[in-house]
Amino acid sequence: MLRLPTRTLRSTFRSLSSYGKVDDKIVSLICNIVGPDNVTTSESARNLHGTDESFHPTRAPEAVVTPLSTSHVSEVMKICNSHRIPVIPFGTGTGFEGGVGALYGGVCMAMHKMTEIVEVNQSDFDATVRAGVTRHQLNDWIRADGLHFPIDPGAGASVCGMCSTSASGTNAVRYGTMRENVLNMEVVLADGTVIHTAGEGRRPKKTSCGYNLTNLFVGSEGTLGVITQATVRLHGIPEATAAAISSFDSVQNAVDTVVMILQCGLPLARIEFLNSDMISACNKFSNLQLKEAPTLFLEFIGSPSGVEEQAMLAEELCVGNGGENFSWATEHSEREQLWKARHNCWYAVKATYPGKHAYSTDVVVPVSHLPETVVFCHELAGEMGVPAPIVGHVGDGNFHCFLLSNQDDETETLRIKDFSRKLALKAQSFGGSCTGEHGIGLGKRELLIEEVGTGAFETMKIVKKSLDPLLIMNPGKVIDLDHLL
Ligand SMILES: Cc1cc2c(cc1C)N(C[C@H](O)[C@H](O)[C@H](O)COP(=O)(O)OP(=O)(O)OC[C@H]1O[C@@H](n3cnc4c(N)ncnc43)[C@H](O)[C@@H]1O)c1[nH]c(=O)[nH]c(=O)c1N2
Ligand SMILES: CC(C)C(=O)C(=O)O
Numbered sequence: 001m002l003r004l005p006t007r008t009l010r011s012t013f014r015s016l017s018s019y020g021k022v023d024d025k026i027v028s029l030i031c032n033i034v035g036p037d038n039v040t041t042s043e044s045a046r047n048l049h050g051t052d053e054s055f056h057p058t059r060a061p062e063a064v065v066t067p068l069s070t071s072h073v074s075e076v077m078k079i080c081n082s083h084r085i086p087v088i089p090f091g092t093g094t095g096f097e098g099g100v101g102a103l104y105g106g107v108c109m110a111m112h113k114m115t116e117i118v119e120v121n122q123s124d125f126d127a128t129v130r131a132g133v134t135r136h137q138l139n140d141w142i143r144a145d146g147l148h149f150p151i152d153p154g155a156g157a158s159v160c161g162m163c164s165t166s167a168s169g170t171n172a173v174r175y176g177t178m179r180e181n182v183l184n185m186e187v188v189l190a191d192g193t194v195i196h197t198a199g200e201g202r203r204p205k206k207t208s209c210g211y212n213l214t215n216l217f218v219g220s221e222g223t224l225g226v227i228t229q230a231t232v233r234l235h236g237i238p239e240a241t242a243a244a245i246s247s248f249d250s251v252q253n254a255v256d257t258v259v260m261i262l263q264c265g266l267p268l269a270r271i272e273f274l275n276s277d278m279i280s281a282c283n284k285f286s287n288l289q290l291k292e293a294p295t296l297f298l299e300f301i302g303s304p305s306g307v308e309e310q311a312m313l314a315e316e317l318c319v320g321n322g323g324e325n326f327s328w329a330t331e332h333s334e335r336e337q338l339w340k341a342r343h344n345c346w347y348a349v350k351a352t353y354p355g356k357h358a359y360s361t362d363v364v365v366p367v368s369h370l371p372e373t374v375v376f377c378h379e380l381a382g383e384m385g386v387p388a389p390i391v392g393h394v395g396d397g398n399f400h401c402f403l404l405s406n407q408d409d410e411t412e413t414l415r416i417k418d419f420s421r422k423l424a425l426k427a428q429s430f431g432g433s434c435t436g437e438h439g440i441g442l443g444k445r446e447l448l449i450e451e452v453g454t455g456a457f458e459t460m461k462i463v464k465k466s467l468d469p470l471l472i473m474n475p476g477k478v479i480d481l482d483h484l485l
């Protein structure tokens with residue numbers, strides 16, 4: 001197997017003993033490229049850019065740079081690479097795994113000023129956006145053309161940040177994840193080289209052309225390069241849409257129903273599960289009056305008659321499994337209220353347990369193992385005596401259990417980490433993954449090794465060291481530095 005000169009790398013780092021510092025000289029070099037308005041060392045900006053939605057504490061970078069163009073990014077990368085300064089890309093900071101923390105100092109590359117929607121090809125169903133464009137901005141832009149970009153993490157994340165974590169959300173059961181929806185990316189590598197993962201200007205729906213670099217950078221969490229532009233698939237807004245809810249007397253019955261719905265080949269757009277703790281939090285936070293029981297939220301799309309047919313079949317399956325209160329709505333406002341409440345689950349939980357520190361698990365299993373995994377999670381929470389609101393994109397076998405702890409109580413934090421690890425190992429034992437959509441970041445680095453095994457892990461190390469030999473790209477994320485030196 002190809003190996004990079006690890007010994008040389010290790011001695012390079014030993015002799016340096018640490019990364020370079022972002023001193024006045026470096027700030028002024030960067031300032032010469034991006035201009036004084038686009039670099040700051042202010043404490044508030046640094047703190048803001050060292051924090052995401054995760055429970056990991058803030059790790060502020062030494063400076064925040066806001067490039068306006070790909071050439072700015074490239075020139076700044078050249079400076080950082082030649083001085084061995086870490087670079088941490090930042091989208092909108094909505095990530096869940098501590099990805100934006102500056103563990104070893106360095107420069108935060110904050111992409112929010114690169115806001116151009118470069119092109120929308122209406123008849124080809126694709127769009128190209130620069131790194132600062134959020135999914136909401138893209139959708140606002142294309143709605144009038146009858147198009148949408150359906151990948152929907154609850155937050156208003158940047159499209160390139162979503163590429164970087166391989167995000168998905170409630171629509172993935174129908175439209176897939178970022179992996180299936182990115183056609184091409186412009187990426188600036190650690191040494192400043194600019195590449196287009198599928199070739200400049202290319203946007204074919206399929207390709208067999210060489211190694212799949214697009215999918216190498218999707219999910220790379222800022223550790224292989226800075227994504228400066230993405231070309232993504234768009235989809236037509238369906239003619240008719242209906243949302244439905246049904247509650248169940250047990251978690252098992254609710255989740256069994258999901259498996260049956262999938263086995264029947266019902267082409268649902270969304271199938272989300274919420275347990276009773278989660279419904280209770282949503283009722284309070286989003287002013288709903290739902291029965292506090294294991295519940296499915298469903299969405300059907302298609303022609304009006306097709307939607308009605310799907311809803312009736314889904315109702316039959318729900319009722320057959322003890323589902324109650326099956327109700328469905330086609331009204332836009334009713335559907336909006338339901339999905340808004342679903343997207344706000346995280347905030348609902350935080351509001352329900354004020355003062356507690358929230359942590360989200362993110363396991364995914366082959367769907368046949370979903371019922372026992374959700375039940376396992378439910379029972380584990382019961383045994384540990386921790387509140388455990390669960391919500392999930394169960395159509396994909398993916399769900400989150402939100403764990404609450406007192407931030408200052410180390411025993412509680414350890415208990416939660418133990419819970420999360422046990423759940424992840426259970427998912428892995430069923431052929432699943434410790435993360436369906438949030439990524440590895442900081443907290444799941446050891447689980448990554450267990451999941452992919454030594455051969456694949458060594459291959460990942462080779463990829464990392466080949467593209468970023470001085471280990472400046474988001475160091476410490478995905479692969480611990482100890483494994484690379
Ligand atoms: C209420 C709520 C609900 C959800 C979620 C968040 C919140 C707050 N998320 C998580 C989050 O929205 C998701 O991980 C996004 O992809 C993060 O995008 P940001 O632009 O915020 O990246 P953010 O700035 O948080 O960065 C995340 C990682 O990507 C890297 N990065 C960012 N921009 C980059 C670029 N241009 N080039 C290279 N690397 C870059 C960063 O270095 C970091 O490692 C989620 N997620 C999900 O998949 N499904 C879901 O259901 C939800 N739901
Ligand atoms: C809020 C987070 C954990 C999420 O991914 C979701 O609500 O689906």
Ligand SMILES: [Mn+2]
Nearest residue numbers: 169393400437
């Ligand atoms: Mn999610």
